[in-house]
Amino acid sequence: MPPRGVIAAGHPVTVQTGADVLRAGGNAVDAAVAAVCASFTAEPLLTGLGAGGYMLVADPGAEPVLIDFFVEAPGRGADAQARAELVPVDVSFGDAIQRFHIGAASVGCYGLPAGLAEATARFGSLPLADLVVPGAALARDGVALSHEQAYVVEILDRIVMATPECAALFAPGGSLLREGQVFRNPELGDALERLGRDGPAPFYTGDVAAAVTGWLEGAGSLLTAADLAAYEAVDRAPVRVAYRGREVVLNPPPSAGGTLIAYALALLERAPGPADPLALVTAMGAAQDERTPEFLEGLAEPGFLDRFMAARLGSTTHLSVLDGEGRGASVTCSNGEGAGIVVPGTGIHLNNMLGEHDLNPLGFHRHPPGRRMPSMMCPAAVLEDGRPELVLGSGGSNRIRSAITQTIVGVIDRHQQVAAAIEAPRVHFEDGVVYHEPDADVTGLAEAGWTLAPFGARNLFFGGVQAVRRDPGTGELSGGADPRRGGAVVVA
Numbered sequence: 001m002p003p004r005g006v007i008a009a010g011h012p013v014t015v016q017t018g019a020d021v022l023r024a025g026g027n028a029v030d031a032a033v034a035a036v037c038a039s040f041t042a043e044p045l046l047t048g049l050g051a052g053g054y055m056l057v058a059d060p061g062a063e064p065v066l067i068d069f070f071v072e073a074p075g076r077g078a079d080a081q082a083r084a085e086l087v088p089v090d091v092s093f094g095d096a097i098q099r100f101h102i103g104a105a106s107v108g109c110y111g112l113p114a115g116l117a118e119a120t121a122r123f124g125s126l127p128l129a130d131l132v133v134p135g136a137a138l139a140r141d142g143v144a145l146s147h148e149q150a151y152v153v154e155i156l157d158r159i160v161m162a163t164p165e166c167a168a169l170f171a172p173g174g175s176l177l178r179e180g181q182v183f184r185n186p187e188l189g190d191a192l193e194r195l196g197r198d199g200p201a202p203f204y205t206g207d208v209a210a211a212v213t214g215w216l217e218g219a220g221s222l223l224t225a226a227d228l229a230a231y232e233a234v235d236r237a238p239v240r241v242a243y244r245g246r247e248v249v250l251n252p253p254p255s256a257g258g259t260l261i262a263y264a265l266a267l268l269e270r271a272p273g274p275a276d277p278l279a280l281v282t283a284m285g286a287a288q289d290e291r292t293p294e295f296l297e298g299l300a301e302p303g304f305l306d307r308f309m310a311a312r313l314g315s316t317t318h319l320s321v322l323d324g325e326g327r328g329a330s331v332t333c334s335n336g337e338g339a340g341i342v343v344p345g346t347g348i349h350l351n352n353m354l355g356e357h358d359l360n361p362l363g364f365h366r367h368p369p370g371r372r373m374p375s376m377m378c379p380a381a382v383l384e385d386g387r388p389e390l391v392l393g394s395g396g397s398n399r400i401r402s403a404i405t406q407t408i409v410g411v412i413d414r415h416q417q418v419a420a421a422i423e424a425p426r427v428h429f430e431d432g433v434v435y436h437e438p439d440a441d442v443t444g445l446a447e448a449g450w451t452l453a454p455f456g457a458r459n460l461f462f463g464g465v466q467a468v469r470r471d472p473g474t475g476e477l478s479g480g481a482d483p484r485r486g487g488a489v490v491v492a
Contacts (some may be wrong), residue, residue, distance in 0.1 A: 037135025069115025084220020320405025
Protein backbone atom coordinates (compact mmCIF):
# COMPACT_ATOMS: atom_id res chain seq x y z
CA MET A 1 0.00 0.00 0.00
CA PRO A 2 1.43 3.44 -0.89
CA PRO A 3 2.07 5.88 1.97
CA ARG A 4 -0.91 7.90 3.18
CA GLY A 5 1.32 10.92 3.65
CA VAL A 6 4.21 12.45 5.54
CA ILE A 7 4.29 14.85 8.49
CA ALA A 8 7.07 16.77 10.21
CA ALA A 9 6.63 18.69 13.46
CA GLY A 10 8.43 19.93 16.53
CA HIS A 11 7.81 16.94 18.82
CA PRO A 12 7.49 13.16 18.28
CA VAL A 13 4.08 13.12 20.01
CA THR A 14 2.81 15.90 17.73
CA VAL A 15 4.03 14.00 14.68
CA GLN A 16 2.62 10.66 15.78
CA THR A 17 -0.81 12.18 16.37
CA GLY A 18 -0.91 13.56 12.83
CA ALA A 19 0.47 10.33 11.35
CA ASP A 20 -2.28 8.32 13.07
CA VAL A 21 -4.90 10.54 11.44
CA LEU A 22 -3.31 10.03 8.01
CA ARG A 23 -3.31 6.25 8.52
CA ALA A 24 -6.99 6.42 9.53
CA GLY A 25 -7.83 8.02 6.18
CA GLY A 26 -7.68 11.68 7.10
CA ASN A 27 -6.25 14.22 4.68
CA ALA A 28 -3.40 16.68 5.24
CA VAL A 29 -5.64 19.28 6.91
CA ASP A 30 -7.18 16.69 9.24
CA ALA A 31 -3.70 15.54 10.26
CA ALA A 32 -2.52 19.11 10.73
CA VAL A 33 -5.46 20.06 12.97
CA ALA A 34 -5.10 16.96 15.15
CA ALA A 35 -1.34 17.51 15.42
CA VAL A 36 -1.80 21.15 16.38
CA CYS A 37 -4.14 20.08 19.20
CA ALA A 38 -1.52 17.56 20.39
CA SER A 39 1.20 20.22 20.29
CA PHE A 40 -0.64 22.21 22.96
CA THR A 41 0.57 19.65 25.50
CA ALA A 42 3.71 18.35 23.78
CA GLU A 43 5.05 21.88 23.10
CA PRO A 44 3.13 23.82 25.76
CA LEU A 45 5.05 27.10 25.92
CA LEU A 46 5.14 27.56 22.16
CA THR A 47 1.46 27.29 21.31
CA GLY A 48 -2.02 26.76 22.73
CA LEU A 49 -5.64 27.83 22.49
CA GLY A 50 -4.60 31.31 23.60
CA ALA A 51 -2.25 31.66 20.62
CA GLY A 52 -2.53 32.68 16.97
CA GLY A 53 -1.34 31.25 13.70
CA TYR A 54 -1.67 30.65 9.99
CA MET A 55 -2.42 27.64 7.78
CA LEU A 56 -1.42 27.44 4.14
CA VAL A 57 -3.43 24.84 2.18
CA ALA A 58 -1.97 23.89 -1.20
CA ASP A 59 -4.16 21.53 -3.22
CA PRO A 60 -3.04 20.28 -6.67
CA GLY A 61 -5.09 21.98 -9.34
CA ALA A 62 -6.51 24.62 -7.00
CA GLU A 63 -5.41 28.05 -5.86
CA PRO A 64 -3.43 27.94 -2.59
CA VAL A 65 -5.31 29.43 0.37
CA LEU A 66 -3.82 31.12 3.42
CA ILE A 67 -6.07 31.10 6.50
CA ASP A 68 -5.03 33.89 8.85
CA PHE A 69 -5.97 33.25 12.46
CA PHE A 70 -3.14 35.24 14.01
CA VAL A 71 -3.39 37.42 17.09
CA GLU A 72 -5.27 40.69 16.67
CA ALA A 73 -4.62 43.95 18.48
CA PRO A 74 -7.32 44.49 21.14
CA GLY A 75 -8.79 47.63 22.64
CA ARG A 76 -12.39 47.99 21.47
CA GLY A 77 -14.09 49.93 24.26
CA ALA A 78 -11.04 49.68 26.53
CA ASP A 79 -9.74 52.53 28.67
CA ALA A 80 -6.18 53.06 27.45
CA GLN A 81 -5.43 55.09 30.57
CA ALA A 82 -6.08 52.01 32.71
CA ARG A 83 -3.59 49.89 30.77
CA ALA A 84 -0.97 48.25 32.96
CA GLU A 85 2.75 48.49 32.28
CA LEU A 86 4.37 45.68 30.32
CA VAL A 87 6.62 43.49 32.46
CA PRO A 88 10.10 43.05 30.90
CA VAL A 89 11.74 39.62 30.98
CA ASP A 90 15.22 38.89 29.62
CA VAL A 91 15.66 35.41 28.13
CA SER A 92 19.13 33.97 27.52
CA PHE A 93 19.75 31.66 24.56
CA GLY A 94 23.32 31.12 25.82
CA ASP A 95 25.07 33.24 23.18
CA ALA A 96 22.33 35.85 22.77
CA ILE A 97 19.85 37.57 25.07
CA GLN A 98 16.40 38.67 23.95
CA ARG A 99 13.96 40.82 25.92
CA PHE A 100 10.27 39.93 25.99
CA HIS A 101 7.37 41.53 27.84
CA ILE A 102 4.55 39.77 29.65
CA GLY A 103 1.60 40.54 31.91
CA ALA A 104 -2.00 41.55 31.31
CA ALA A 105 -1.07 44.43 29.00
CA SER A 106 0.72 42.01 26.63
CA VAL A 107 -2.37 39.91 25.80
CA GLY A 108 -3.80 40.09 22.28
CA CYS A 109 -6.97 38.54 20.86
CA TYR A 110 -6.30 34.84 20.25
CA GLY A 111 -7.14 33.03 17.02
CA LEU A 112 -6.49 29.28 17.37
CA PRO A 113 -10.07 28.19 18.18
CA ALA A 114 -11.44 30.08 15.16
CA GLY A 115 -8.65 28.94 12.85
CA LEU A 116 -8.82 25.24 13.63
CA ALA A 117 -12.60 25.22 13.21
CA GLU A 118 -12.42 27.15 9.92
CA ALA A 119 -9.73 24.89 8.42
CA THR A 120 -11.60 21.73 9.37
CA ALA A 121 -14.95 22.95 8.07
CA ARG A 122 -13.56 23.98 4.69
CA PHE A 123 -10.77 21.54 3.93
CA GLY A 124 -11.03 18.64 6.35
CA SER A 125 -12.65 15.27 5.75
CA LEU A 126 -13.19 14.30 9.40
CA PRO A 127 -15.26 16.03 12.11
CA LEU A 128 -13.48 18.43 14.43
CA ALA A 129 -14.98 16.50 17.35
CA ASP A 130 -12.89 13.48 16.30
CA LEU A 131 -9.72 15.46 15.59
CA VAL A 132 -9.52 17.00 19.08
CA VAL A 133 -9.79 13.64 20.88
CA PRO A 134 -6.07 12.72 20.87
CA GLY A 135 -5.06 16.21 22.00
CA ALA A 136 -7.63 16.19 24.81
CA ALA A 137 -6.37 12.81 26.04
CA LEU A 138 -2.77 14.05 25.98
CA ALA A 139 -3.70 17.14 27.97
CA ARG A 140 -5.27 14.99 30.70
CA ASP A 141 -2.69 12.17 30.72
CA GLY A 142 0.29 14.43 30.15
CA VAL A 143 3.45 14.30 28.05
CA ALA A 144 6.95 13.90 29.41
CA LEU A 145 9.07 16.95 28.68
CA SER A 146 11.66 16.31 25.98
CA HIS A 147 15.15 17.72 26.35
CA GLU A 148 14.24 20.63 24.08
CA GLN A 149 10.94 21.44 25.79
CA ALA A 150 12.58 21.25 29.22
CA TYR A 151 15.13 23.79 27.96
CA VAL A 152 12.29 26.09 26.91
CA VAL A 153 10.73 25.84 30.38
CA GLU A 154 14.12 26.56 31.94
CA ILE A 155 14.91 29.68 29.92
CA LEU A 156 11.35 30.98 30.36
CA ASP A 157 11.38 30.37 34.12
CA ARG A 158 10.44 33.95 35.00
CA ILE A 159 7.40 33.73 32.74
CA VAL A 160 6.10 30.38 33.95
CA MET A 161 6.56 31.47 37.57
CA ALA A 162 4.91 34.86 37.01
CA THR A 163 1.51 33.85 38.43
CA PRO A 164 0.29 31.03 40.72
CA GLU A 165 -1.92 29.62 37.95
CA CYS A 166 0.95 29.38 35.46
CA ALA A 167 3.37 28.04 38.07
CA ALA A 168 0.88 25.32 39.03
CA LEU A 169 1.26 23.89 35.51
CA PHE A 170 4.97 24.33 34.90
CA ALA A 171 6.33 24.22 38.45
CA PRO A 172 4.01 22.01 40.51
CA GLY A 173 5.23 21.88 44.07
CA GLY A 174 7.36 24.97 43.48
CA SER A 175 10.06 23.42 41.28
CA LEU A 176 10.30 23.78 37.51
CA LEU A 177 9.48 20.68 35.52
CA ARG A 178 12.62 19.01 34.19
CA GLU A 179 13.36 16.70 31.29
CA GLY A 180 11.37 13.49 31.60
CA GLN A 181 8.82 14.91 34.03
CA VAL A 182 5.22 15.01 32.86
CA PHE A 183 3.40 18.20 31.90
CA ARG A 184 -0.39 17.99 32.31
CA ASN A 185 -3.21 20.46 31.75
CA PRO A 186 -6.54 18.65 32.33
CA GLU A 187 -8.61 21.83 31.93
CA LEU A 188 -7.11 22.20 28.44
CA GLY A 189 -8.44 18.73 27.66
CA ASP A 190 -11.93 19.90 28.61
CA ALA A 191 -11.51 23.03 26.47
CA LEU A 192 -10.46 20.99 23.42
CA GLU A 193 -13.47 18.73 23.79
CA ARG A 194 -15.62 21.83 24.06
CA LEU A 195 -14.11 23.16 20.82
CA GLY A 196 -14.85 19.87 19.07
CA ARG A 197 -18.41 19.71 20.35
CA ASP A 198 -19.52 23.36 20.20
CA GLY A 199 -17.08 24.97 17.75
CA PRO A 200 -15.36 28.29 18.41
CA ALA A 201 -18.41 30.25 19.66
CA PRO A 202 -17.82 29.64 23.41
CA PHE A 203 -14.29 31.02 23.06
CA TYR A 204 -15.43 34.30 21.47
CA THR A 205 -18.99 35.03 22.57
CA GLY A 206 -19.77 32.42 25.24
CA ASP A 207 -18.73 31.37 28.71
CA VAL A 208 -15.05 30.75 27.89
CA ALA A 209 -14.76 34.27 26.49
CA ALA A 210 -16.46 35.61 29.61
CA ALA A 211 -14.00 33.70 31.81
CA VAL A 212 -11.05 35.19 29.92
CA THR A 213 -12.22 38.79 30.01
CA GLY A 214 -13.45 38.40 33.58
CA TRP A 215 -10.06 37.15 34.74
CA LEU A 216 -8.29 40.05 33.03
CA GLU A 217 -10.74 42.67 34.28
CA GLY A 218 -9.03 45.18 36.53
CA ALA A 219 -5.55 43.84 35.68
CA GLY A 220 -4.78 46.47 33.05
CA SER A 221 -5.46 44.39 29.93
CA LEU A 222 -6.82 45.90 26.72
CA LEU A 223 -8.63 42.70 25.68
CA THR A 224 -12.41 43.19 25.83
CA ALA A 225 -15.51 41.14 25.13
CA ALA A 226 -16.01 43.25 22.00
CA ASP A 227 -12.56 42.23 20.71
CA LEU A 228 -13.30 38.53 21.11
CA ALA A 229 -16.78 38.84 19.60
CA ALA A 230 -15.41 40.60 16.51
CA TYR A 231 -12.63 38.08 15.83
CA GLU A 232 -12.78 35.80 12.79
CA ALA A 233 -10.39 33.76 10.67
CA VAL A 234 -9.60 35.51 7.38
CA ASP A 235 -8.67 34.20 3.91
CA ARG A 236 -5.68 35.85 2.24
CA ALA A 237 -4.13 35.38 -1.20
CA PRO A 238 -0.57 34.10 -0.67
CA VAL A 239 2.55 35.93 -1.81
CA ARG A 240 3.91 34.29 -4.97
CA VAL A 241 7.49 34.49 -6.21
CA ALA A 242 9.23 32.60 -9.03
CA TYR A 243 12.31 30.67 -7.98
CA ARG A 244 14.43 28.29 -10.09
CA GLY A 245 11.58 27.29 -12.36
CA ARG A 246 9.17 26.82 -9.48
CA GLU A 247 6.69 29.00 -7.63
CA VAL A 248 7.07 29.71 -3.93
CA VAL A 249 3.88 30.66 -2.06
CA LEU A 250 4.22 32.47 1.25
CA ASN A 251 2.29 34.28 3.95
CA PRO A 252 1.05 37.67 2.64
CA PRO A 253 0.52 41.05 4.35
CA PRO A 254 -0.41 42.08 6.96
CA SER A 255 2.15 39.47 8.06
CA ALA A 256 5.67 40.71 7.32
CA GLY A 257 7.64 37.49 6.99
CA GLY A 258 6.40 36.21 3.64
CA THR A 259 6.99 39.51 1.86
CA LEU A 260 10.58 39.74 3.15
CA ILE A 261 11.34 36.11 2.26
CA ALA A 262 9.90 36.65 -1.23
CA TYR A 263 12.13 39.71 -1.66
CA ALA A 264 15.24 37.79 -0.55
CA LEU A 265 14.43 34.86 -2.87
CA ALA A 266 13.83 37.23 -5.78
CA LEU A 267 17.26 38.76 -5.21
CA LEU A 268 18.86 35.31 -5.07
CA GLU A 269 16.98 34.27 -8.23
CA ARG A 270 18.99 36.86 -10.17
CA ALA A 271 22.17 34.82 -9.68
CA PRO A 272 22.64 31.84 -12.03
CA GLY A 273 23.55 29.27 -9.38
CA PRO A 274 23.38 28.51 -5.67
CA ALA A 275 24.06 31.49 -3.46
CA ASP A 276 27.46 31.72 -1.80
CA PRO A 277 27.61 32.96 1.83
CA LEU A 278 28.13 36.57 0.82
CA ALA A 279 25.17 36.58 -1.59
CA LEU A 280 22.94 34.88 0.97
CA VAL A 281 23.75 37.32 3.77
CA THR A 282 23.53 40.26 1.39
CA ALA A 283 19.99 39.20 0.45
CA MET A 284 19.13 38.80 4.14
CA GLY A 285 20.51 42.26 4.81
CA ALA A 286 18.56 43.79 1.95
CA ALA A 287 15.34 42.26 3.29
CA GLN A 288 16.14 43.44 6.81
CA ASP A 289 16.79 46.98 5.53
CA GLU A 290 13.32 47.06 3.98
CA ARG A 291 11.65 46.58 7.36
CA THR A 292 11.32 50.33 7.79
CA PRO A 293 8.57 52.25 9.60
CA GLU A 294 6.96 52.91 6.20
CA PHE A 295 7.05 49.18 5.38
CA LEU A 296 5.44 48.24 8.67
CA GLU A 297 2.78 50.92 8.47
CA GLY A 298 2.00 49.99 4.87
CA LEU A 299 1.44 46.27 5.47
CA ALA A 300 -2.24 46.82 6.25
CA GLU A 301 -2.89 48.87 3.09
CA PRO A 302 -4.63 47.28 0.07
CA GLY A 303 -2.20 46.59 -2.77
CA PHE A 304 0.89 47.04 -0.59
CA LEU A 305 2.54 43.78 -1.69
CA ASP A 306 2.36 44.55 -5.42
CA ARG A 307 3.70 48.07 -4.91
CA PHE A 308 6.52 46.86 -2.67
CA MET A 309 7.77 44.13 -5.02
CA ALA A 310 7.31 46.15 -8.20
CA ALA A 311 9.25 49.07 -6.85
CA ARG A 312 12.24 46.87 -6.03
CA LEU A 313 12.22 44.04 -8.52
CA GLY A 314 10.55 45.44 -11.44
CA SER A 315 7.92 31.30 21.01
CA THR A 316 6.57 29.53 17.86
CA THR A 317 6.04 26.06 16.47
CA HIS A 318 5.45 24.69 12.99
CA LEU A 319 4.25 21.50 11.33
CA SER A 320 4.06 20.45 7.69
CA VAL A 321 1.96 17.70 6.07
CA LEU A 322 1.60 16.15 2.61
CA ASP A 323 -1.10 13.55 2.03
CA GLY A 324 -1.39 10.79 -0.55
CA GLU A 325 -3.56 12.94 -2.82
CA GLY A 326 -0.85 15.60 -3.06
CA ARG A 327 -2.49 18.15 -0.76
CA GLY A 328 -0.15 20.10 1.50
CA ALA A 329 -0.89 21.83 4.79
CA SER A 330 1.62 24.12 6.45
CA VAL A 331 0.74 25.48 9.90
CA THR A 332 2.64 27.91 12.09
CA CYS A 333 1.31 28.78 15.54
CA SER A 334 2.68 30.93 18.31
CA ASN A 335 1.86 31.95 21.83
CA GLY A 336 4.87 34.25 21.86
CA GLU A 337 6.38 33.11 25.12
CA GLY A 338 3.01 33.37 26.85
CA ALA A 339 1.88 36.22 29.08
CA GLY A 340 2.37 34.17 32.23
CA ILE A 341 -1.41 34.22 32.67
CA VAL A 342 -3.47 31.01 32.70
CA VAL A 343 -7.22 31.57 32.96
CA PRO A 344 -8.69 29.31 35.67
CA GLY A 345 -11.20 26.76 34.44
CA THR A 346 -10.11 27.01 30.80
CA GLY A 347 -6.54 25.69 30.62
CA ILE A 348 -5.74 28.62 28.34
CA HIS A 349 -2.31 30.25 28.66
CA LEU A 350 -2.80 33.66 27.05
CA ASN A 351 -0.35 35.04 24.50
CA ASN A 352 1.98 38.01 25.01
CA MET A 353 2.02 39.31 21.43
CA LEU A 354 1.53 42.93 22.48
CA GLY A 355 4.81 42.60 24.37
CA GLU A 356 6.88 41.07 21.56
CA HIS A 357 9.40 43.59 20.21
CA ASP A 358 9.65 41.71 16.90
CA LEU A 359 5.93 42.32 16.36
CA ASN A 360 6.05 45.89 17.66
CA PRO A 361 9.32 47.32 16.26
CA LEU A 362 7.91 50.86 16.08
CA GLY A 363 6.89 50.79 19.74
CA PHE A 364 4.35 49.02 21.89
CA HIS A 365 0.58 49.59 21.75
CA ARG A 366 0.67 51.40 18.41
CA HIS A 367 -1.58 48.99 16.49
CA PRO A 368 -5.23 50.08 16.35
CA PRO A 369 -7.87 47.67 17.69
CA GLY A 370 -8.74 44.99 15.15
CA ARG A 371 -5.44 45.03 13.23
CA ARG A 372 -3.58 41.74 12.91
CA MET A 373 -0.10 41.84 14.38
CA PRO A 374 2.67 41.93 11.70
CA SER A 375 4.18 38.53 12.37
CA MET A 376 7.32 37.00 10.84
CA MET A 377 5.55 33.62 10.82
CA CYS A 378 5.40 32.19 7.33
CA PRO A 379 3.93 28.82 6.40
CA ALA A 380 5.22 28.18 2.89
CA ALA A 381 5.13 25.82 -0.06
CA VAL A 382 7.23 25.38 -3.18
CA LEU A 383 5.09 24.37 -6.16
CA GLU A 384 6.22 22.68 -9.35
CA ASP A 385 3.60 22.87 -12.10
CA GLY A 386 1.06 23.85 -9.47
CA ARG A 387 1.67 20.76 -7.33
CA PRO A 388 3.23 21.02 -3.85
CA GLU A 389 6.80 19.76 -3.96
CA LEU A 390 8.09 21.18 -0.67
CA VAL A 391 5.92 22.25 2.28
CA LEU A 392 7.70 23.99 5.11
CA GLY A 393 7.77 26.63 7.81
CA SER A 394 9.60 27.52 10.99
CA GLY A 395 9.37 28.91 14.47
CA GLY A 396 11.95 31.36 15.73
CA SER A 397 10.72 34.95 15.77
CA ASN A 398 12.87 37.13 13.49
CA ARG A 399 14.98 34.11 12.53
CA ILE A 400 12.02 32.52 10.73
CA ARG A 401 12.77 34.27 7.46
CA SER A 402 16.44 33.27 7.39
CA ALA A 403 15.69 29.66 8.39
CA ILE A 404 13.07 29.22 5.65
CA THR A 405 15.21 30.92 2.99
CA GLN A 406 18.23 28.74 3.75
CA THR A 407 16.14 25.55 3.71
CA ILE A 408 14.64 26.39 0.30
CA VAL A 409 18.11 27.20 -1.06
CA GLY A 410 19.45 23.92 0.34
CA VAL A 411 16.72 21.74 -1.20
CA ILE A 412 16.18 23.53 -4.51
CA ASP A 413 19.61 25.03 -5.31
CA ARG A 414 21.95 22.56 -3.62
CA HIS A 415 19.77 19.46 -4.22
CA GLN A 416 20.07 18.40 -0.59
CA GLN A 417 17.72 15.95 1.05
CA VAL A 418 15.19 17.80 3.21
CA ALA A 419 16.71 16.59 6.48
CA ALA A 420 20.21 17.64 5.40
CA ALA A 421 19.02 21.10 4.37
CA ILE A 422 17.34 21.58 7.75
CA GLU A 423 20.27 20.29 9.78
CA ALA A 424 22.86 22.39 7.92
CA PRO A 425 24.48 25.11 10.07
CA ARG A 426 22.62 28.42 9.75
CA VAL A 427 23.43 32.09 9.63
CA HIS A 428 21.12 34.97 10.50
CA PHE A 429 21.55 38.68 9.85
CA GLU A 430 19.95 41.21 12.18
CA ASP A 431 20.81 44.74 13.35
CA GLY A 432 24.16 44.76 11.57
CA VAL A 433 25.35 41.42 12.97
CA VAL A 434 25.68 38.01 11.25
CA TYR A 435 24.94 35.35 13.87
CA HIS A 436 26.11 31.89 12.89
CA GLU A 437 26.22 28.34 14.17
CA PRO A 438 29.45 26.27 14.34
CA ASP A 439 30.69 25.10 10.93
CA ALA A 440 28.44 27.54 9.06
CA ASP A 441 30.12 28.73 5.89
CA VAL A 442 30.94 32.40 6.53
CA THR A 443 33.66 32.61 3.89
CA GLY A 444 34.37 36.19 2.87
CA LEU A 445 31.90 37.80 5.25
CA ALA A 446 34.43 39.30 7.68
CA GLU A 447 36.57 40.51 4.78
CA ALA A 448 33.49 42.19 3.30
CA GLY A 449 32.98 44.11 6.52
CA TRP A 450 30.20 42.10 8.16
CA THR A 451 30.30 41.73 11.95
CA LEU A 452 30.21 38.05 12.94
CA ALA A 453 28.74 36.64 16.17
CA PRO A 454 29.46 32.90 16.46
CA PHE A 455 27.37 30.56 18.61
CA GLY A 456 29.17 27.80 20.51
CA ALA A 457 26.64 25.14 19.52
CA ARG A 458 23.57 24.57 17.37
CA ASN A 459 20.72 26.50 19.00
CA LEU A 460 16.93 26.94 18.78
CA PHE A 461 17.68 30.67 18.41
CA PHE A 462 18.10 29.90 14.68
CA GLY A 463 14.55 28.64 14.24
CA GLY A 464 12.82 25.31 14.00
CA VAL A 465 12.11 24.27 10.40
CA GLN A 466 9.76 21.36 9.78
CA ALA A 467 9.45 20.37 6.11
CA VAL A 468 8.07 17.58 3.92
CA ARG A 469 8.68 16.90 0.24
CA ARG A 470 7.25 14.93 -2.65
CA ASP A 471 9.87 14.10 -5.26
CA PRO A 472 8.50 15.50 -8.56
CA GLY A 473 9.98 12.61 -10.53
CA THR A 474 9.30 9.55 -8.38
CA GLY A 475 6.53 10.74 -6.07
CA GLU A 476 8.55 9.54 -3.07
CA LEU A 477 7.63 11.24 0.20
CA SER A 478 10.30 12.43 2.62
CA GLY A 479 10.73 15.01 5.32
CA GLY A 480 13.00 16.65 7.80
CA ALA A 481 12.48 17.80 11.36
CA ASP A 482 14.64 20.38 13.07
CA PRO A 483 16.92 18.95 15.78
CA ARG A 484 17.13 22.46 17.25
CA ARG A 485 13.52 22.02 18.38
CA GLY A 486 13.49 18.26 18.99
CA GLY A 487 11.41 17.70 15.86
CA ALA A 488 10.37 14.40 14.28
CA VAL A 489 9.11 13.18 10.92
CA VAL A 490 6.94 10.16 10.00
CA VAL A 491 5.98 8.74 6.62
CA ALA A 492 2.57 7.23 7.37
